[in-house]
Every structure is written in C-alpha cells, then in structure tokens.
Amino acid sequence: MTSKSIRRLSTAEKNFDAQLDQLLVWEAVASDAVASSVAEILQQVRSRGDAAVIEYTNRFDRRELVRAGDFAVTSAELDAALQRINPEEREALEVAARRVRDYHEHQVQKSWRYTEADGTVLGQQISPMARVGIYVPGGKASYPSSVLMNAIPAKVAGVECVNMVVPAPDGKLNDLVLAAAAIAGVNQVYTIGGAQAVAALAYGTETIAAVDKIVGPGNIFVAVAKRAVFGRVAIDMIAGPSEILVICDGATDPDWIAMDLLSQAEHDELSQSILLCPDAQFLDRVAASLQRLLSDLPRAQIAQKSLVERGALIQVGSLEEAIQLSNRIAPEHLEVSVADPERFLPQIRNAGAIFLGRYSAEALGDYCAGPNHVLPTSGTARFSSPLGVYDFQKRSSIIYCSAEGADKLGRVAGTLARGEGFEAHARSAAFRIKRNASDN
Structure with a gap:
C-alpha cells in the first residue's frame, strides 16, 4: 500500500x-436505471422466451447467437473439457468435489413420524425440489469452485435436474468451469448470464425449463433480477x-x-x-x-x-x-x-x-x-445460514387422524374456529365427531 x-x-x-x-x-442500492433495465429484461424474456435471451446475450456479452441451441452446452462438450484440463487440475477438482459431497451428506434430513395413543399419526415428509438453477459468474473471473458448492448439495439432496447458467463474454468459456460441471453432475449448462439468465430460469423459455429455486452469486443486475423473481421461484440470498x-x-x-x-x-x-x-x-x-x-x-x-x-x-x-x-x-x-x-x-x-x-x-x-462457501454476508449471519442440502429439500407436514383422534381434535378445533368466526371450519371438524356428541 x-x-x-x-x-x-x-x-x-x-x-x-x-x-x-x-x-x-x-447497501446494494440499485439505481433507477438498473431496476428499470432489469424489469424490461424480465418482461421481455417472459413474453418472448429464447428470442429475448439471444438478443440480450448478443448485446451484453458480445456474442453472435442465432438459435437457442447455440447457448446450450452438450454433455459431450463437458466431458471434452474434463479431458482437456491438466491432470493436477482434474485431481484438485475431484478431491474438492469428494470433500464437499462427503460434508453435505451429513446434512441430509430424513422424513419422520410418530403415533399418538389414539392411533393418530403425525410427522414430516422430506422431499427434494424437482429442478434448480445455479448461476455461476463468468465475467471478470471464472469460478469452478462455485459450480461445486452450488451443484453438489442440490444433487446430494436428490434434485433430479440441476441447470447451470454461466456467461461466456466474447464466446469464451473456462474449461475448469465446464469440467467442474461434469464432475458435479450438472444436467444442463447454458452459456448465458445477467438478468436474462435469471429470467429464463424463473419463467422458462422454449429451450430452458423453469426451475424451483435459483442459487449463486452475480453482479448488481443478477442481484436485482433475483430479488424481482422471488416468489415466482425461491432464491438463496442477495449476496x-x-x-x-x-x-x-x-x-x-x-x-x-x-x-x-x-x-x-x-x-x-x-x-x-x-x-x-x-x-x-x-x-x-x-x-x-x-x-x-x-x-x-x-x-x-x-x-x-x-x-x-x-x-x-x-x-x-x-x-x-x-x-x-x-x-x-x-x-x-x-x-x-x-x-x-x-x-x-x-x-x-x-x-x-x-x-x-x-x-x-x-x-x-x-x-x-468441505463446508459450503456460499455464506451470508453484510451482517445477515445474524439470521441466515450457509447454503446446504436443506436449501434444496422441502418439508411437508403429515397428519393422519384416527377416528378417535378426529373426535378429540374436532372438538378443540370447533371451539377455536367459532372463536375466530369461521363456522364452516367448525362444522367441517364437527362432521368427524362421534354421533353421540352433544356439540355436533
């Protein structure tokens, strides 16, 4: 210095x-110009699909894409990249991937249930998300480690389809990033970035299937786009x-x-x-x-x-x-x-x-x-946690009432429902109460 x-x-x-x-x-304060630009991109991709993705990618990343297939990377290309990197790089990626996978396997949550004395069963069912999208930056630098950290926990969670987007300015792609995708088991890679990539993952296009969750860091346009599509899809965080x-x-x-x-x-x-x-x-x-x-x-x-x-x-x-x-x-x-x-x-x-x-x-x-490097920033560690397997799993409550359980719970529910002014709720619960009950 x-x-x-x-x-x-x-x-x-x-x-x-x-x-x-x-x-x-x-504070990641986006200017009105950035917010307006992102909103326009999201709307265009939502309404025009692949055509809008190609248009914005050509403009912002200096590409010459013509068809949607031009931004999709084949599995053969991923394998070829894996073969091109030198043995030391491949070994490093494989060791890192193995350690990340081993660590995250300890995070897998399992379904559980218990049975009450009257036969009523309560529990929780754990299910993986069906499809997630991972955003890997590719502008100023390349991040194969981010591929591993985002994709492997999703795969450990049981996600069937992991789609990855990574910008390729001037058509240039990093072999280590593609090799990492092959090692991590990424299902499909698209060479697009920015708000248009977030929009494609959130809304889907003719070529890109909509996902349930988008994870991974990006620039201010990516951050604003992720915030805007939250609710349509889940997101990990605004990093x-x-x-x-x-x-x-x-x-x-x-x-x-x-x-x-x-x-x-x-x-x-x-x-x-x-x-x-x-x-x-x-x-x-x-x-x-x-x-x-x-x-x-x-x-x-x-x-x-x-x-x-x-x-x-x-x-x-x-x-x-x-x-x-x-x-x-x-x-x-x-x-x-x-x-x-x-x-x-x-x-x-x-x-x-x-x-x-x-x-x-x-x-x-x-x-x-081994632990994930996608972490809460800007003081959000007060209430947030590292990215993990649990971010790609959903929890569903299980309620399986026996006749006796429905009788007891129906009386309680009926009292509370009427106290809240919801008579249909009370009567719904009452239908399951034993016929000799005085408060039917």
Missing part, C-alpha cells in the same frame, strides 16, 4: 462505535461483497494473518478484511506484512483499494471483547487464530463459517475443506 494504509481503530476510542458503523456500511474477520491473540505469524486478509481483499474493491487483536505491536507487524506482501499480488490494485476503503486493524481490550465485537459484526468468514479456539466457540453466535486455530486458513474453506 503506497499512498494510503489500512485504517487503525481501537475499541477504547470514544467514537469507536460510530467509526465501526461507518466501516460496516454497505454482498466477501468478508473476513480475524481474531488473533498476537501469536500467529503476522504474514499468515496478512495474507488471510489479502485473500478476501483481492476478491473485489468492496470486499472487507478486519483484524481484531489486543496486541498493538502485533497489529503493527501485520500492517508491515500487508505492505510487503501486497506488492507482488496480480490483483494488488483491487486488494489495496479494498483494504484502504473498507479494511481495518482494530485493537481490542481482550479476546472476550473481540468475540463480542465479532457477534456484532456477524461476518461471512470468521478466523479464530488463538491458542485455544474451542474455548471461545460456544460464545460465537453470528458467523457464516468459523475457522478455528492458526492453521485453518479461510482460503481452504473457499475451495476444498
């Missing part, structure tokens, strides 16, 4: 709360910039911590990297490491802007205070780089993913540790 450095804060400062609030401010919060006791190698902060800063200028530590001298060493390690990063300019504008090194009074502050921030990624991290785990309430110990670099979670 040449002209400006990452900011330094202390919880002991009188105006710390105001400074922190200012640091954390981020904000990537975030990391590191809590350190000052005994970890400062280069390690600095590079962990840089690993998020290089994502995007709006990414946020924050370090909490009670040791001021350690914060000095991390600042020096950031200065030195940043210089030779390929995405140094992006990382520097992120650190200067949204990053912070914060001195806290204690590790306990750091945990309290972390819960307030509710970060996407939380590293607890201390001697005995499990001591603090019960106190951590708000975090998308928790990395315990000095050796658990957040980057491992991005690619191959």
Whole structure:
C-alpha cells in the first residue's frame, strides 16, 4: 500500500462505535436505471422466451447467437473439457468435489413420524425440489469452485435436474468451469448470464425449463433480477461483497494473518478484511506484512483499494471483547487464530463459517475443506445460514387422524374456529365427531 494504509481503530476510542458503523456500511442500492433495465429484461424474456435471451446475450456479452441451441452446452462438450484440463487440475477438482459431497451428506434430513395413543399419526415428509438453477459468474473471473458448492448439495439432496447458467463474454468459456460441471453432475449448462439468465430460469423459455429455486452469486443486475423473481421461484440470498474477520491473540505469524486478509481483499474493491487483536505491536507487524506482501499480488490494485476503503486493524481490550465485537459484526468468514479456539466457540453466535486455530486458513474453506462457501454476508449471519442440502429439500407436514383422534381434535378445533368466526371450519371438524356428541 503506497499512498494510503489500512485504517487503525481501537475499541477504547470514544467514537469507536460510530467509526465501526461507518466501516460496516454497505447497501446494494440499485439505481433507477438498473431496476428499470432489469424489469424490461424480465418482461421481455417472459413474453418472448429464447428470442429475448439471444438478443440480450448478443448485446451484453458480445456474442453472435442465432438459435437457442447455440447457448446450450452438450454433455459431450463437458466431458471434452474434463479431458482437456491438466491432470493436477482434474485431481484438485475431484478431491474438492469428494470433500464437499462427503460434508453435505451429513446434512441430509430424513422424513419422520410418530403415533399418538389414539392411533393418530403425525410427522414430516422430506422431499427434494424437482429442478434448480445455479448461476455461476463468468465475467471478470471464472469460478469452478462455485459450480461445486452450488451443484453438489442440490444433487446430494436428490434434485433430479440441476441447470447451470454461466456467461461466456466474447464466446469464451473456462474449461475448469465446464469440467467442474461434469464432475458435479450438472444436467444442463447454458452459456448465458445477467438478468436474462435469471429470467429464463424463473419463467422458462422454449429451450430452458423453469426451475424451483435459483442459487449463486452475480453482479448488481443478477442481484436485482433475483430479488424481482422471488416468489415466482425461491432464491438463496442477495449476496454482498466477501468478508473476513480475524481474531488473533498476537501469536500467529503476522504474514499468515496478512495474507488471510489479502485473500478476501483481492476478491473485489468492496470486499472487507478486519483484524481484531489486543496486541498493538502485533497489529503493527501485520500492517508491515500487508505492505510487503501486497506488492507482488496480480490483483494488488483491487486488494489495496479494498483494504484502504473498507479494511481495518482494530485493537481490542481482550479476546472476550473481540468475540463480542465479532457477534456484532456477524461476518461471512470468521478466523479464530488463538491458542485455544474451542474455548471461545460456544460464545460465537453470528458467523457464516468459523475457522478455528492458526492453521485453518479461510482460503481452504473457499475451495476444498468441505463446508459450503456460499455464506451470508453484510451482517445477515445474524439470521441466515450457509447454503446446504436443506436449501434444496422441502418439508411437508403429515397428519393422519384416527377416528378417535378426529373426535378429540374436532372438538378443540370447533371451539377455536367459532372463536375466530369461521363456522364452516367448525362444522367441517364437527362432521368427524362421534354421533353421540352433544356439540355436533
């Protein structure tokens, strides 16, 4: 960082709360122009189908598509990409896929039921969604890891059809992305992106079947489109910039911590990297490491802007205070780089993913540790969870009344229904009550 450095804060400062609030401010506010453009695209795709998808894809991604089939990738093309990547890349994808699959298999929910004394059966039936769509960004960079993280949990859940959309600007596609789709078991890949891809997945076209849920990150047009189609389909979340919060006791190698902060800063200028530590001298060493390690990063300019504008090194009074502050921030990624991290785990309430110990670099979670890297951002870890198998499963209640159960429940339901002014409800329940009942 040449002209400006990452900011330094202390919880002991009188105006710390105001400074922190200012640091954390981020809102994905779409301009009226963006909202209007997205609304038009959604309407056009809904009414004109493939023709509108082709028109917008040619315009925004500099393509020359003629027919709908031009944006569909065949299974043979996916297999060919798998063969083209080098053996080391293929092995890495397969190891990551296996670990992601193994982890998510622990999340599978099963149907259950129990029988009451009168024979009434109550329970819950778990069913997978029939068809989901995954959005994989393909503009500034390519993300094969996102293919694995979005598609594999859906497949583990039992989703029969996983359709993937990925933009291909100038007709260029990344072989690693296609290979990841082959490994993850994606059923169909379409080389389209933006709001038109979201619209196609939500409403369906002559070529693309409508899905039940759309997951995966994208730019502001994708985010606005996902928000607009919610209700027609389910969505995972409206994701904000990537975030990391590191809590350190000052005994970890400062280069390690600095590079962990840089690993998020290089994502995007709006990414946020924050370090909490009670040791001021350690914060000095991390600042020096950031200065030195940043210089030779390929995405140094992006990382520097992120650190200067949204990053912070914060001195806290204690590790306990750091945990309290972390819960307030509710970060996407939380590293607890201390001697005995499990001591603090019960106190951590708000975090998308928790990395315990000095050796658990957040980057491992991005690619191959196993847990999902699609995580709540912008403080939403207070009420949201990582993407998982449960996001692709539905729950249906089971109610199977015996005659005796219907008699008892009918009396209760009738009383409550009449109390709410719903006589038809009361009489419906009463029809199942035994004939000698006085309150028929």
